[in-house]
Amino acid sequence: MLGATVGLRFCMTDLCRARGDYDGSDRIGGGGGLRLFGGYRFIPYLAAVLDVGIAGQRVAPESSSTVRASVFSWNAVASVIVHPLAFSRFDPYLGIGAGYNEDIQRADYDEDGYSERIRQRSRRGLVRATVGLDIYVKPRLSLGPRLEYERHFAGKLCFESTTSAEECTKIDKLSSSERTDLPRWIIVGFSLTAHL
Numbered sequence: 001m002l003g004a005t006v007g008l009r010f011c012m013t014d015l016c017r018a019r020g021d022y023d024g025s026d027r028i029g030g031g032g033g034l035r036l037f038g039g040y041r042f043i044p045y046l047a048a049v050l051d052v053g054i055a056g057q058r059v060a061p062e063s064s065s066t067v068r069a070s071v072f073s074w075n076a077v078a079s080v081i082v083h084p085l086a087f088s089r090f091d092p093y094l095g096i097g098a099g100y101n102e103d104i105q106r107a108d109y110d111e112d113g114y115s116e117r118i119r120q121r122s123r124r125g126l127v128r129a130t131v132g133l134d135i136y137v138k139p140r141l142s143l144g145p146r147l148e149y150e151r152h153f154a155g156k157l158c159f160e161s162t163t164s165a166e167e168c169t170k171i172d173k174l175s176s177s178e179r180t181d182l183p184r185w186i187i188v189g190f191s192l193t194a195h196l
Helices: 176-181
Strands: 002-011 031-043 046-060 067-082 090-111 114-138 141-161 164-170 184-194
Touching (some): 002 046, 031 067, 031 184, 046 090, 090 141, 114 184
Antiparallel strands (some): 002 031, 002 184, 046 067, 067 090, 114 141, 141 164, 141 184
16 A cells, blocks of 8 residues: 555644743644655454654744744654455554654744754654544545554754754753653644555
């Protein structure tokens, strides 16, 4: 199988706020994403899939805000997909996967002639749970909705700005409150799949 997924991504933590000393009322709302995937259905009830995806979100600042911020992510994930109904026209599925994820948050601060650019980057392992439905519109072509939850683990967090070089810290060295600020994502998408 080969396919693509487009969808909306929603942040579930305080990463959705502008960070540091900047205006924390500026929220990052839903963003968009694209994923390409390929896999093989070994038996009617089981498939293995490898996908690579990108996603981005931008802050919607208040009119008085002096911060422009955005989040860009990419990941690569290998998953096992279970199909309870073998090759039904309406083909629901459940999946679990693991892989690598990188989130890059950028912010530009500009006020009264002073400007600074900061970047925070997290490079972590990822676990993803997926539920979806393939609807066959032709014998080898399906489309349908899917819902995903992504949770990250381990890895490191790096920070740099125009006034300081990049410094990295292992995630397990952060305080519990700092770790809870790191991203968890919900993705609502729509997939088109060619079953070769």
